[in-house]
Amino acid sequence: MKLSKKFMITGAILAAALATAPIGSAFADGPGKNRGDCSFYDKDGMPGGMRGDMRGGKHPGHWGMGNQGMMRETALTTDEVRLLVEAMILRSGTENVKIGSITPDDDGEEITVTLQNEAGAVITELEIDAFSGRPDRGDMRKAFGKPDRTDRLNRSFDAAQMETLTKAMVLRHGKGELVLGSLTETDRGTFVATITNKAGDLVREVELSRVTGMPVS
Numbered sequence: 001m002k003l004s005k006k007f008m009i010t011g012a013i014l015a016a017a018l019a020t021a022p023i024g025s026a027f028a029d030g031p032g033k034n035r036g037d038c039s040f041y042d043k044d045g046m047p048g049g050m051r052g053d054m055r056g057g058k059h060p061g062h063w064g065m066g067n068q069g070m071m072r073e074t075a076l077t078t079d080e081v082r083l084l085v086e087a088m089i090l091r092s093g094t095e096n097v098k099i100g101s102i103t104p105d106d107d108g109e110e111i112t113v114t115l116q117n118e119a120g121a122v123i124t125e126l127e128i129d130a131f132s133g134r135p136d137r138g139d140m141r142k143a144f145g146k147p148d149r150t151d152r153l154n155r156s157f158d159a160a161q162m163e164t165l166t167k168a169m170v171l172r173h174g175k176g177e178l179v180l181g182s183l184t185e186t187d188r189g190t191f192v193a194t195i196t197n198k199a200g201d202l203v204r205e206v207e208l209s210r211v212t213g214m215p216v217s
Contacts (some may be wrong), residue, residue, distance in 0.1 A: 012119045028152055072176050073173060075130040078102045081111050085126065087168030090161055091213065092144035095153065097123060104130065115143050133172050157210050165213035166193050178203055190216055 034107035076084070081102055089097055100122065113126040124143045127136040157165065167180045174195070181194035181202070195204040207216045 003131065051202075053105075056172075072131050074176065075108055076111065076133055078104070081113060081128055081133070083164065083171060084128070084168050085113050085135075086139075087165050088135065088144075090157070090165060093148070094144050097143070107146070153211060155211055157213055159183070159191075162191050162208065162210060162213060166191070166208060169213075170195055188207070 004120060008084045024146055027088060082099055085099055089099075094116050098118065100116040100120075101112075102114075104110075105112065109130055112127045113128055115123045115126065123184050124139060126139045126143060128134070158194055161178070163183050166183055170178050170180050170193075177198055178195050180192050181196040181200070183191055185191050186207070189210055191208045193206050193208055195206070196202055208214065209216050
């Protein structure tokens with residue numbers, strides 16, 4: 001089946017975006033190896049591949065991968081926002097934090113996510129851009145503090161966590177048109193993700209590090 005021009009363009013944007021993440025294959029082997037530069041994380045602890053502003057348009061300031069932003073035509077659903085915030089919590093390494101309520105505002109521009117501790121007490125609220133999934137920077141700092149970039153390279157995400165991170169990455173940068181097809185662990189401890197359109201046609205296959213949750217170059 002031939003892919004439509006629309007899906008080919010979206011796939012090309014995602015492929016170029018994934019290729020911009022400066023992560024060496026050494027990170028695939030496990031925590032503590034070739035720790036080197038952590039510059040692929042931005043100031044808020046999001047992967048460096050998720051930064052870059054999109055100027056102009058209806059929703060300025062959206063984050064993309066490299067300089068490619070996720071300019072969705074429709075707002076994120078509450079389930080999609082939950083997935084994105086679950087990925088944020090995983091990447092932050094913050095313990096004793098769970099998602100409470102998820103409430104779109106009246107004008108449909110933002111979605112408020114309440115973060116709670118295990119006892120159910122409210123920690124803070126995240127204001128999420130309904131069209132990009134971008135959280136307010138101040139809210140991120142309140143929720144997760146300043147990221148420890150060195151500690152991030154001492155992690156090892158399990159299969160379930162990798163699925164959450166990969167689905168969130170595809171959601172953020174697939175413009176609502178792409179989905180995670182499959183995620184398979186390799187013999188060397190990395191994961192291979194297949195990314196498809198909603199019809200099931202293969203768009204991209206990428207190898208991911210279990211240490212960073214990001215593509216292996």
